[in-house]
Amino acid sequence: MAVREPCSTMSPVEKVRLLVVDDDPPIADLVATVARYEGWEAVTAYTGEDALERAAEFHPDIVVLDLMLPGVDGFGVLDRLRASGTMVPVVFLTARDGVADRVAGLTRGGDDYLVKPFAVEELMARLRTVLRRSAGPAFQRSVLRVGDLTMDEDTRQVRRGARLLSLTPTEYEVLRYLLRKSPTVLTKAQILDHVWEYGFGGRSNVVELVVSRLRRKLDETDEGGAPLIHTVRGFGYVLRQAAE
């Protein structure tokens, strides 16, 4: 059966404390909501000043920080955070074609960045990775597993049994989402909403297509590997062993 502690990578006792800083309230709230669904505690700030204030009183474990802020911008916020002595890890958000090169220099020390518009699953994955790295030397690998299918989130290696699979980025993301939620059944809309960038307007049959491609790679075994991705007709897809 699937081993799936929802937040197995995190500290099992304390909830992760997340501060989201973005001047676009819908985006900030979106991130906060998704984080809360994962069981985290999340607070939002819409300006740089606000962010510093929240950080001072909330003591977050990790910060999501938009670089394009009115007033004190993201870099300013970061500087002042560091000046106040906190080493809290930060994941930056930036517009495409934005200041990507300047950001690149900042992503040392466990930090990371993501280009807008992003997919929520990818953001959450990066947050988990950064947290895991900053948690200390005793960071254990994060390996998702269902049956004989394993996904190592550090090396991005996916195996069916001993066979190493070669997945495209989209396939990888869809499979990771299925793995993380297994054995829950997901609708195509859920998959689309979590794995694709917000604002993606495509028809949901891209999901069918990616699943179709995934199935071929997962099951193209030389001799009968039982299918792992199951269709729940009229509802969605599940990843799980046998059954149904």
Next chain:
Amino acid sequence: MAVREPCSTMSPVEKVRLLVVDDDPPIADLVATVARYEGWEAVTAYTGEDALERAAEFHPDIVVLDLMLPGVDGFGVLDRLRASGTMVPVVFLTARDGVADRVAGLTRGGDDYLVKPFAVEELMARLRTVLRRSAGPAFQRSVLRVGDLTMDEDTRQVRRGARLLSLTPTEYEVLRYLLRKSPTVLTKAQILDHVWEYGFGGRSNVVELVVSRLRRKLDETDEGGAPLIHTVRGFGYVLRQAAE
């Protein structure tokens, strides 16, 4: 894994507070009535302005929001709700072929949506799901059980004893309704009204048919599994163990 009593819905102490926003009074009232029948507190609003006012004073736990509203539309209401700082979860209603593309992306924030015309039980099921998820990180499974029949609402797996049943969407919905109401006797009209879309014009013997198909799947055991769905002649059906 938490095993729920069939009707012990959400917080056992506090009643769920629901705000229904739809410019079509019959629809809004229908939803409110069903919710009250479940023991919830429900308030309706027929315009966007009204909705914001009601939300401010009523402090709902969850909102059902039609997107096609005169004046301030659903998205506007959502924006202003969020702007006022409330993170109350929302389930949207939308016309088929309507703004479906703009709606895409709503489930990502944990909210959900439903296409009109919808089935009442499906709406209630989604509301319960959203409430359960937003209630906290320890999202416990919801498993319905009567005798040796179990239904896991996350994995959509239905078992009779150890045997896994393969149900179509309609069968699944009818069985869920019977399970949730067990051991209450339901009329065919009730089942029709709750499980089929409102406005469905079919003869009520579709219910007989689905029940018939369900019975075959539930009881098609190799050796006598006692029937679970009982006919109350001249009245309706019940799901319960033995007796009568």
Next chain:
DNA sequence: GGGGAGCTGTCGGGAAGCTGTCGCCGGACT
């Protein structure tokens, strides 16, 4: 900066599965 390889999403045909109607039959109540 030009060419190529791989990735992504659209379209649409075809197959499979699901749903509801019809209508006959059998059992139950009067």
Next chain:
DNA sequence: AGTCCGGCGACAGCTTCCCGACAGCTCCCC
């Protein structure tokens, strides 16, 4: 015994899903 009600086989229309083919795009390498 008659009448009514529920059970259910069979079928047709419809929805949903799968996936081959293709075109635009990006990224990388030369």
